[in-house]
Amino acid sequence: MWSNRANEPSRTADSLEALHRFALLTACATFALIFVGGLVTSTGSALAVPDWPLSFGRFFPKMVGGVLYEHGHRMVAALVTLLTLGLMVWTLRVESRRYARLIAVGAFCLIVIQAVLGGLTVLLKLPLAIAVAHAACAQAFFCLVVAFCVVTSQYWQKARAIATQGSPFSLPKLALLTTIFVYAQILIGAVMRHMGAGLAIPDFPLSFGHIVPPVFPTPVAINFAHRVGALLVATLVTLTVVRVLRFHRDQPELFRISLLLGGLLVVQLGLGATTVWSMRAVIPTTAHVAVGAALLATSLVLTMRAFRLMSPVRLQGAVPLQAQMQRVQGRVRA
Numbered sequence: 001m002w003s004n005r006a007n008e009p010s011r012t013a014d015s016l017e018a019l020h021r022f023a024l025l026t027a028c029a030t031f032a033l034i035f036v037g038g039l040v041t042s043t044g045s046a047l048a049v050p051d052w053p054l055s056f057g058r059f060f061p062k063m064v065g066g067v068l069y070e071h072g073h074r075m076v077a078a079l080v081t082l083l084t085l086g087l088m089v090w091t092l093r094v095e096s097r098r099y100a101r102l103i104a105v106g107a108f109c110l111i112v113i114q115a116v117l118g119g120l121t122v123l124l125k126l127p128l129a130i131a132v133a134h135a136a137c138a139q140a141f142f143c144l145v146v147a148f149c150v151v152t153s154q155y156w157q158k159a160r161a162i163a164t165q166g167s168p169f170s171l172p173k174l175a176l177l178t179t180i181f182v183y184a185q186i187l188i189g190a191v192m193r194h195m196g197a198g199l200a201i202p203d204f205p206l207s208f209g210h211i212v213p214p215v216f217p218t219p220v221a222i223n224f225a226h227r228v229g230a231l232l233v234a235t236l237v238t239l240t241v242v243r244v245l246r247f248h249r250d251q252p253e254l255f256r257i258s259l260l261l262g263g264l265l266v267v268q269l270g271l272g273a274t275t276v277w278s279m280r281a282v283i284p285t286t287a288h289v290a291v292g293a294a295l296l297a298t299s300l301v302l303t304m305r306a307f308r309l310m311s312p313v314r315l316q317g318a319v320p321l322q323a324q325m326q327r328v329q330g331r332v333r334a
């Protein structure tokens with residue numbers, strides 16, 4: 001069936017395109033998993049099922065009360081684990097680029113670690129460090145799957161290097177800094193959430209009616225750090241978007257994603273405020289967790305695309321894309 005060599009490049013392109021679509025599916029399922037996982041904490045259902053890996057000693061317990069959220073979360077997690085296993089096996093079969101293979105293997109390793117952290121969270125009855133590590137690992141795993149989607153996209157393989165403005169703080173560096181700050185902000189949010197400090201400062205945008213809280217016990221300090229973090233993230237996202245709008249309007253793949261980034265920032269700030277004003281109502285609080293993940297992923301995509309277009313190595317023409325594609329094609333088994 002594969003013996004007709006003339007057909008190989010198009011079969012290879014089809015195969016890589018199918019792998020890319022499968023990666024997109026895995027990313028969507030992961031996003032759903034982050035939302036469902038957020039629901040577990042928002043509804044206070046984390047310990048509704050006392051055992052792990054079984055639930056009340058069974059594969060499928062009665063889905064009532066908090067069990068619906070906790071066991072539902074486990075089922076979506078099992079689906080994402082299977083998708084990630086499929087993604088890794090498929091990648092190792094058809095993909096020759098070392099970094100793409102590494103990302104796929106890394107994602108699978110991370111989801112196994114994530115499952116163990118989730119189990120420990122239940123068995124050790126929600127210790128702060130494990131719960132935060134579980135939240136941090138979830139976002140890192142999502143980033144890996146999104147990064148895999150980026151490197152298997154047509155855009156990544158066809159993008160032509162462009163000249164930069166020669167600024168010491170070019171778009172790739174600025175976007176990278178933004179991504180790092182968004183991740184740090186999410187970590188502070190996770191510490192606050194799992195400490196139960198989400199309403200340690202009950203008002204917003206002021207803090208106890210002041211710009212800076214008059215007292216600083218630990219929950220207030222963490223809560224205030226998250227607000228300062230939001231300000232820094234908002235500043236960096238704005239600088240990144242403005243930079244794209246001023247200098248890279250002619251690059252549709254940068255332009256569109258930067259608009260999405262700006263839009264998600266506005267939504268996320270609104271959801272953060274609503275979380276406080278609604279006293280942690282389930283839907284806005286959970287949406288705040290999920291949109292945080294979307295903001296991080298969008299910033300990562302922009303960062304990767306910016307590096308792809310403007311890396312100094314590629315600007316010197318050191319990365320022959322055609323040759324890279326031929327290497328990829330050469331790996332598809334006959």
Ligand code: HEM
Pocket residue numbers: 042135182185186189190191192193194196197198199204226227229230233234265268269271272273275276280285288289292293295
């Ligand atoms: C763009 C900036 C922001 C990002 C990326 C962000 C992200 C997050 C994330 C991901 C969490 C949950 C972490 C987890 O459990 O895994 C969280 C928690 C929280 N965030 Fe934000 N946040 C931002 C801005 C804000 C703002 C402006 C407010 C308003 C005060 C806010 C209020 C909260 C609250 C109250 C929680 C804890 C919810 C709870 O106790 O369940 N956030 N944030």
